[in-house]
Amino acid sequence: MAASILNVRDLHFYLFELFDAQALTARPRYAEHSKETYLAAIETGRKIAQRYFLPIRQKVDVQQPTFDGKQVHMLPEIKPAIDAVIQSGLACPEADYEWGGMQLPAIVASVATSFLSAAGSTTLGYTSLTNANCNLIEAHGTPEQIAKWVVPMRQGRFAGTMAMTEPSAGSGLADLATSATRTEEGRYLITGNKIFISGGDHNLSENIVHLVLARIKGAPKGIKGVSLFIVPKYLVDETGAVGSRNDVSLAGLFHKMGGRGQTSCAINFGEQGGSIGYLVGEENQGIRYMFHMMNEARIMVGTSAALTALSGYQYSLDYAKERRQGRLPSSRDPLSAPVRIIEHADVRRMLLAQKAYAEGAYSLCLFGAQLADDVRTAPDEAERRSAKVLLDFLTPIIKSWPSEYGPRANSLAIQVLGGHGYTNEHPVEMFYRDNRLNSIHEGTYGVQSLDLLARKVPADNMAGYTNCISRMRDDIETATQHPALQEPAAALLAAIQVLEETTGAVLGGMQKLHIDLALANSVKYLELFGNVVVAWMWLKQGIAASAGLARDPHADDRNFYLGKLQALKYFYAYELPEIQVWKQILCDFEDAFYMAREEWF
CATH class of the missing domain: 2.40.110.20 (Butyryl-CoA Dehydrogenase, subunit A; domain 2)
Structure with missing residues (x-):
């Protein structure tokens, strides 16, 4: 089966309709860019992924590196693939032209390298970690250190x-x-x-x-x-x-x-x-x-998790449109032809859940990239400061939510393929294994939840928290102008109230209770906050999709936008309501596992 790596239409939606990356070309740093140069960078990434990474994807997974006591031995095809990335400029796409980079906005760089990450998984880590290493030394090193170490790293040497x-x-x-x-x-x-x-x-x-x-x-x-x-x-x-x-x-x-x-x-x-x-x-x-590099790496981990989830979703979607199996419950004729499995309601459930997780996660990662662009190049100092406060605040969620829900999406992709999903003739089982590591990389769910609740929420008189809530309310106001979004806008407003009540209760408990008990359920707080934030991302996508439908698009685009609205509907109906249960656990300071004794296990 010839399956797509990623949905190009979806990538264009994020860049040009949801986040309006084209507007960044008005800023001096990106003045030489245009929509055409953005598209060219994305196409370059897609071609390199198709030519170098996709053909060796399974070989890389099966033939692991070995060490003979003296040197490492690796699949030889990896080097020309990495060299192709370096020569294209996509190893450091945000870097200055003089360093061999493309001087792309962070949000465009993320999309331009998306095919590479989706097809190459951690193989792309050789260049992405090098890039992050360079960024740290450039920010905190001496001019001599930059000349001695960063220049040859940017060159790919x-x-x-x-x-x-x-x-x-x-x-x-x-x-x-x-x-x-x-x-x-x-x-x-x-x-x-x-x-x-x-x-x-x-x-x-x-x-x-x-x-x-x-x-x-x-x-x-x-x-x-x-x-x-x-x-x-x-x-x-x-x-x-x-x-x-x-x-x-x-x-x-x-x-x-x-x-x-x-x-x-x-x-x-x-x-x-x-x-x-x-x-x-x-x-x-x-x-x-090191937090300069760690925070960059955390966003990279979340982005990798989201893209791996998108890859699994795209593959299982293509499979479900071709694979014939069974008949609908309404069918009374045992001799009728089997239907394509996408016609089964439960398969559509699994596909829609994947879509909601993966596209919600990736939009969150791209929102973080847009904030990074604003920190670096926004024309107004207050806007740069506000973007930095929000990006610092959201980083634990950007890292953790995709790396927790991404593997859930990949698990559903395996299920869509049924027995075939567990075989290495199809890549969905590999996607799951690749993605499972992301919840450990750069700080586990528990570590990130403590960072969010104990540090980020109360920091600077709750500046990041307040910034986040304020921006959500602004988008809710915009959403109410679209008739189809009245209900989800109201639901998100109610979810914010749940979040605020829970936050107040937990912060109060941190002052009155033993701190270990007060923070024992921090993971549920991160999950609650994460679901509200991703619901916000879906409302933003709903606003962009509603605007697209208002332009009376052609049939393919109309279906695309309706698909976005249906995924929004799914997330609000099946995922967002879980915050009510988590609120109860948090506000009651439920101690089921906190009070469990070692001898009881």
């Missing part, structure tokens, strides 16, 4: 990673043990072990630039004593030439249930006395700097 997790310190970065010792030359000797380092070793580039969190000898305990270092695999001289091997060694590879296109490494720093590292910024500010 070097690759980049982030090295945080340790065998005894995963999410608990305050407990990391990797140490740094100052030398007389002003450099540092790094000693320690890092694990789960995505792209930590490979044969795709001349060098690998690790951004390593470590504690300088004598630094304060906890996260306040953590610093950030550039630690290359190979040392580089003053001319930029790659020289001798640094004291950085690969200890082994992890082999995961999915996401096998990118190596996952255990790396030892300083086995021979200390690997040479270069301090980024000031000492003891490493966590603050």
